[in-house]
Amino acid sequence: MNGTTWHTHGGDSRCYSTHEHSEERTMTLDRAMEMAAEIGTTHGRNNLSWWLGDFAISRKRAQEILDDPGILELRSPLSGEWAGDYLMSDLARDVGVTPDDDEIDTLCRVYEDAYFSTLIDGIERECMRELGIDPETGEPYHSDLDLSARYRHPRIGHGDDALRIVGFTGEHTCIVVRVGDDREETITVTDLEPLSEDGYCAGCGLVSCPCA
Helix, strand or coil, X not given: CCCEEEECCCCCEEEECHHHHHHHHHHHHHHHHHHHHHHHHHHHHHHHHHHHHHCCCXXXXXXXXXXXXXXXXXXXXXXXXXXCCCCHHHHHHHHCCCCCCXXXXXXXXXXXXXXXXXHHHHHHHHHHHHCCECCCCCCECCCXXXXXXXXXXXXXXXXXXXXXXXXECCCCEEEEEECCCCCEEEEECCCCEEECCCCCCCCCCECCCCCC
C-alpha cells in the first residue's frame, strides 16, 4: 500500500499518503510547539511571583542583574530537582505527545525558552523599577528632578529635614536620605518641596536651624 501509518497520542492509528502524513504531522507539531510555549510562559509568570516574593533586590544587585542576567543561575524548569517539579513527561502529556516522541527535545526547548524569557524579562523589569527606570520607556522616572538639589517633605521631620534623593522606586515614589544621615526612606515624589542652597543648615540638615 502506498502510504504510512502514524499513531496519534490518543492511540488512533490511521494510514496516510506520504504527503498527507507530512502535512498532518507538521500541523500537529506546530500546535504542540504553540502549546509548549504557552505553558512555558505561564510557568515563567507564576515563578516570577514566587521569585520576587522570596528575593529582595537591592539597587546594587539590580544593576548587577541588568549588566549580566547570567548571575541569576536559574535552573531548568524541567530538571526535576525538587519534588513536585514539572517534568518532561508532564509537558509531553499536556501538549498531546508521548515522552519518546521524536520531537520531545524540540518541545522541551520551546517550553524552556518561553519560561526563561518570561521569567528573566520580569526580573529585569523589576530591577529597572528598583533603579528608578521606567521599564516601558527605558528612561529614568522624574528626569526633571535635580538630584543635586535638596528637598523637604512633610512626612519626614515635619518638613524640617533637608533631604537628598538617592533613587526612585517607581513612578510616584523615591528614596531619600536626610542630610548628614545615611538611613534611606521611601516617600512620594509629589510632596517634595525644593530648598534653596541657603534654605537649610549644611551641618545638621535642619531647615529651622539658626545657621540656615
